[in-house]
Structure formats: C-alpha cells, structure tokens
Amino acid sequence: MQHQGPAREKERNELRDLVGKNLHVLSQVEGIHLDMYRDTVLPRVLEQIVNCKDEIAQFYLMNCIIQVFLDEYHLQTLEVLLGACPQLQPFVDIKTVLSRLMERLSNYAAQVLPEFWQVEAFSKLNNAIGKVIEAQPDMPIFGAVTLYSSLLTFTLHVHPDRLDYADQVLGSCFKKLEHVGKVEDNKATKQIVALLSAPLEKYNDIVTALKLSNYPRVMGYLDTETSKIMATVEALFELMKGLMKDLEGATEEVNEDDFKEEQNYVAHLIQMLINDDPEEMFKIMCVVRNQIMSGGPKRLPYTIPSFVFSSLKLVRQLQGQDENPFGDEATTPKTIFHLLNQVGFSVLICLKRALRIANGAQQMSNAAWGSTGSVTLFIEILNK
Structure with a gap:
C-alpha cells in the first residue's frame, strides 16, 4: 500500500x-x-x-x-x-x-469500572507504551509525550483516586524527556503543557497536583524563553491564589491544620521553581516575592524561608561562575541581597504593626482590669 x-x-x-x-x-x-x-x-x-x-x-x-x-x-x-x-x-x-x-x-469505563481493575488495564497500557517507545527509537519526542498524555488522561478518568498511577505516568515521561535533553519542538512543548494541564483540569486543585512528585520534574522541560517562563510561573500562582492570599468574600473559617498543610505545599513549590539561567531565575524570584508579600503576615513564616533559601542558592550559583554573563546591568549577588533586604524590610513593617496592635490591646486590657490584668491577649497576638 x-x-x-x-x-x-x-x-x-x-x-x-x-x-x-x-x-x-x-x-x-x-x-x-x-x-x-x-x-x-x-x-x-x-x-x-x-x-x-x-x-x-x-x-x-x-x-x-x-x-x-x-x-x-x-x-x-x-x-x-x-x-x-x-x-x-x-x-x-x-x-x-x-x-x-x-x-x-x-x-x-463508566459502565464496567470493576472489570478495568480486574484486567489491570492501566498496567498493561503503561507497559505497552514503554515497549512501543523502546521499539521505535526514532519516534519524535512529540509522539512519546502524546502517548503519555493520552495514558494520563485515561488514568485520571478511570482511576481518579490513584495518584500513584498518575505520578507513574509523569515519571515515565520525565525519564524519556531526560534522555532526550532540551525540548525545542513547539509541538512537543504544547503536548507537555497538555500533560501538565490534565491533573489541574481533573482535580481543579493545585494542592493535589503538587502531591505528584514527578509533576515539577516534567514542568522543568517547558520552553525556557523568558516570556513563556513568566507566563507559566504567573499562571501557576494564579491557580494557587486561594492558597496565597485571602480571597474577597471568603468568610469560611479555615482549619488551622489544613492551613499549615496548604502553606507547606506553597513553600515546597517555591523551592521547586528552578531555572538553569541565573537571569531568568532572578526574574522568577521577583515574581515569587510579589506573590508571597501579598499573602499577609500569617503566611510569611511558611513562605519566606523557602524564598530566602532559593535566593541564596542563586547567589551560590552566581559565585561559581568565572565571569559576569549579563553585561553591565547584571544580575549579581548584590542585586539578590538587595531583593532579600526589601523582603526583610517588609516583614519588619508587618512585625511592627503587629506589635503596635498588641500594645494597644494590652493598654485596653490594663484599663479594663488594672495593671495586674492578664497579658494573655498580648501574647496570643504576638504568636499569630
């Protein structure tokens, strides 16, 4: 034929x-x-x-x-x-x-879901895709990512509760991308975006996506052009805005344990934002700074340490270079420390405001109960 x-x-x-x-x-x-x-x-x-x-x-x-x-x-x-x-x-x-x-x-699958479990459909499809990719060494990276994208869509539809299955698919895709190296094919990049979008569309929850350990690894193979990096980072924080700041009109009281867990996920994500180009990494850190500083003082104890550690990693990366790669207007350790100083100053302002509020509360307490009144309220505010 x-x-x-x-x-x-x-x-x-x-x-x-x-x-x-x-x-x-x-x-x-x-x-x-x-x-x-x-x-x-x-x-x-x-x-x-x-x-x-x-x-x-x-x-x-x-x-x-x-x-x-x-x-x-x-x-x-x-x-x-x-x-x-x-x-x-x-x-x-x-x-x-x-x-x-x-x-x-x-x-x-919706009609006969137990049969899918019985025949181990995911395992068979996953193994078959691995063998097909191995048997076709000249398959373009676009084709391989398309296969994994289809498998992930299948997995999320048939086994939405099995995050380990979804993470396994992402892990297999990451290994293939790692073997290939830098992805320069626009079609492959679009398929990677489709692959990463699938869990977000299915769960509508960035926290669930962050539980997939291979998710940020695959994300690292997105196109590294400046505009696309910034769009990706900002879009990611847009998806996470419910975790980054209090939304307007939100009146539901948040469980303290849930809040801590959510903020730990945010801190973990900040450390996952990595780029080999120091200049691009500095721009990412500027975006992160703007996002975390809009979250209010309650979130800062969780997010600031991750931001500081990521910034210091960038400093070490710059110090390890023989020469300045950015010309006269360069990203240097000095500019990074200046950024950290700005963040520290903002945190200090928040702390001073909290102390003033606490001091006012203490004065009201003394006026109501005398100078020997309880200082519990003062301590509680300082601890928040």
Missing part, C-alpha cells in the same frame, strides 16, 4: 475499503462471541497485520480493529492487542492508534 502513483493510490483506496468492510462484517457476525474473538479471530488478524510489513496498511488495519469491534472485546483482549504494537513497522503512527484505543476505553 505504500507505493505511490495514481494507479497505486486507486488500488490502495479500493483495498483499504475492501478490508475495512470485511472487518466490519466480521464484527457483526452473530456466531463470534468473546471466546472465539480472543482465541481465534484477533490472533489471526493481528498475525496478518504484523506479517504484511506495510506501514500504511498496518496503521489502517489497527485502526479498523479498534473501531469495528466492541469495547468489551478490546478490554478482555487488551494484552493480545497491545502485544502486536511493538511488532509493527518503525514508522507506523502508533501514537494515534493507542490514543484512540485509550479514548474508547475511557468512555467505556
């Missing part, structure tokens, strides 16, 4: 229609039940597909199988179907085939 030319093209289309119609008719035959499909029909069809050695034919026929046979059959024969994928020709568009299969299974 891969030979070109008008005559060959016509023959190819006719053959494609004929084979596709035959597979469709085969899927409608009443006598073909699951056992016969699993033991006889599917193995023989897959054998013919693998042996034909024609990339276009293999792609078309694999798509036909996925489209014409029942989802129940695909689920119960998943291992057999996936086993043929690494045997296909190296340039078969297998990412499209597997993405369509996972999309169909995701839609089918």
Whole structure:
C-alpha cells in the first residue's frame, strides 16, 4: 500500500475499503462471541497485520480493529492487542492508534469500572507504551509525550483516586524527556503543557497536583524563553491564589491544620521553581516575592524561608561562575541581597504593626482590669 502513483493510490483506496468492510462484517457476525474473538479471530488478524510489513496498511488495519469491534472485546483482549504494537513497522503512527484505543476505553469505563481493575488495564497500557517507545527509537519526542498524555488522561478518568498511577505516568515521561535533553519542538512543548494541564483540569486543585512528585520534574522541560517562563510561573500562582492570599468574600473559617498543610505545599513549590539561567531565575524570584508579600503576615513564616533559601542558592550559583554573563546591568549577588533586604524590610513593617496592635490591646486590657490584668491577649497576638 505504500507505493505511490495514481494507479497505486486507486488500488490502495479500493483495498483499504475492501478490508475495512470485511472487518466490519466480521464484527457483526452473530456466531463470534468473546471466546472465539480472543482465541481465534484477533490472533489471526493481528498475525496478518504484523506479517504484511506495510506501514500504511498496518496503521489502517489497527485502526479498523479498534473501531469495528466492541469495547468489551478490546478490554478482555487488551494484552493480545497491545502485544502486536511493538511488532509493527518503525514508522507506523502508533501514537494515534493507542490514543484512540485509550479514548474508547475511557468512555467505556463508566459502565464496567470493576472489570478495568480486574484486567489491570492501566498496567498493561503503561507497559505497552514503554515497549512501543523502546521499539521505535526514532519516534519524535512529540509522539512519546502524546502517548503519555493520552495514558494520563485515561488514568485520571478511570482511576481518579490513584495518584500513584498518575505520578507513574509523569515519571515515565520525565525519564524519556531526560534522555532526550532540551525540548525545542513547539509541538512537543504544547503536548507537555497538555500533560501538565490534565491533573489541574481533573482535580481543579493545585494542592493535589503538587502531591505528584514527578509533576515539577516534567514542568522543568517547558520552553525556557523568558516570556513563556513568566507566563507559566504567573499562571501557576494564579491557580494557587486561594492558597496565597485571602480571597474577597471568603468568610469560611479555615482549619488551622489544613492551613499549615496548604502553606507547606506553597513553600515546597517555591523551592521547586528552578531555572538553569541565573537571569531568568532572578526574574522568577521577583515574581515569587510579589506573590508571597501579598499573602499577609500569617503566611510569611511558611513562605519566606523557602524564598530566602532559593535566593541564596542563586547567589551560590552566581559565585561559581568565572565571569559576569549579563553585561553591565547584571544580575549579581548584590542585586539578590538587595531583593532579600526589601523582603526583610517588609516583614519588619508587618512585625511592627503587629506589635503596635498588641500594645494597644494590652493598654485596653490594663484599663479594663488594672495593671495586674492578664497579658494573655498580648501574647496570643504576638504568636499569630
């Protein structure tokens, strides 16, 4: 089917229609039940597909199988179907085939979720994708990330409570990206964004996404152009605005333990914001400074230490360089310490305000109960 030319093209289309119609008719035959499909029909069809050695034919026929046979059959024969994928020709568009299969299974999952657990669909799909990528060493990084993106979408739909599954997918994607190195393909970058967006869209909660240990690792492979870095960081803080500051109109009292846990996640995220380019990292720290200083004094004990440590790491990074890479208007240790000084001054102002409030409260207490009155209120305010 891969030979070109008008005559060959016509023959190819006719053959494609004929084979596709035959597979469709085969899927409608009443006598073909699951056992016969699993033991006889599917193995023989897959054998013919693998042996034909024609990339276009293999792609078309694999798509036909996925489209014409029942989802129940695909689920119960998943291992057999996936086993043929690494045997296909190296340039078969297998990412499209597997993405369509996972999309169909995701839609089918709502009806028979226990069966997905029973057949261990995630494990089989995950293993198959790994083998396909290994069998196609020339697969573009865009194709590999697309496969992992489809698998993550499938996982979040079928197993939303299994964060370990989602993190496993992200970890596999990170290893592939790490092997490739810097990602310069715009299509691959867009797929990485889609991959990282999936957990946020599913849970609508940045805290849940931060529980995925491989999430920030994959995030590190986003395009490193200045504008895109700033957009990514600012968009991330926009998603986290409910954790970074008190939202207008919010009257619900927050549990103290929940508040501490949330702020620890924010502090952890600040330490995850890393860029190899010192100048870009300094710009990121400026964005972080603006965000954490708008959160109020109650959050500062959690966020300021992470900000300081990240800034000091940048200082050490700059001191380790032989020469100034930024010209006359450079990012230097002095500018970073100036930034830290600004933050420290702002924190000091907040502390002075708290002390003034506490002092006023103490004076009111003394006026009401005398000079020997309780100082508990004063101490409580200082501790907040």
